[in-house]
Amino acid sequence: MRQLWAPWRMTYIQGGDEKREGCFFCEAWKDAGDAAERLLLVRSGKTFVMLNRYPYSNAHLLVAPARHFGVMEEADDGEGAELWRVAARAKRALSEALSPDGFNVGVNQGRVAGAGVLDHLHIHIVPRWNGDVNFMPVFADVRVIPQALEETRGRLLPFFQWD
Numbered sequence: 152m153r154q155l156w157a158p159w160r161m162t163y164i165q166g167g168d169e170k171r172e173g174c175f176f177c178e179a180w181k182d183a184g185d186a187a188e189r190l191l192l193v194r195s196g197k198t199f200v201m202l203n204r205y206p207y208s209n210a211h212l213l214v215a216p217a218r219h220f221g222v223m224e225e226a227d228d229g230e231g232a233e234l235w236r237v238a239a240r241a242k243r244a245l246s247e248a249l250s251p252d253g254f255n256v257g258v259n260q261g262r263v264a265g266a267g268v269l270d271h272l273h274i275h276i277v278p279r280w281n282g283d284v285n286f287m288p289v290f291a292d293v294r295v296i297p298q299a300l301e302e303t304r305g306r307l308l309p310f311f312q313w314d
Contacts, residue, residue, distance in 0.1 A: 176271040180217045190304055193311040198237040202300055208277050209298050210249055214238045215273040222260055223272060238274045244310035251278035
């Protein structure tokens with residue numbers, strides 16, 4: 152029998168992020184001092200891109216505005232345009248770096264819609280590959296992420312050298 156090790160998931164499973172004070176998006180924007188620890192890839196204007204610490208798939212990105220607000224309609228025209236522009240650039244960077252076969256791109260608004268963070272708007276960009284879903288989610292309610300976050304960040308960084 153083979154072992155599947157994903158020890159970094161335990162914080163998520165035990166609800167560790169729900170216990171933290173403040174907004175991790177705001178913290179990442181205000182203090183990018185340790186960009187590697189915060190999984191930041193780039194800051195562009197008043198928007199930034201980071202890896203999702205609890206990814207749905209390998210290289211799952213989050214694109215967020217600097218300003219703290221929770222729903223799409225609260226973005227002013229400039230913020231909305233910049234957010235979408237940076238998301239498009241991030242998707243292009245993922246294409247160049249990893250050559251996925253497709254993408255899921257979306258915004259979850261409300262807990263019932265799958266939002267884990269309700270009060271800071273963000274866009275998910277999830278690269279997908281043919282065959283990236285196997286029997287694990289069906290039989291074990293587990294997703295297999297084949298690469299450590301730090302390694303993924305290192306591989307992506309050269310493609311996120313903007314501004």
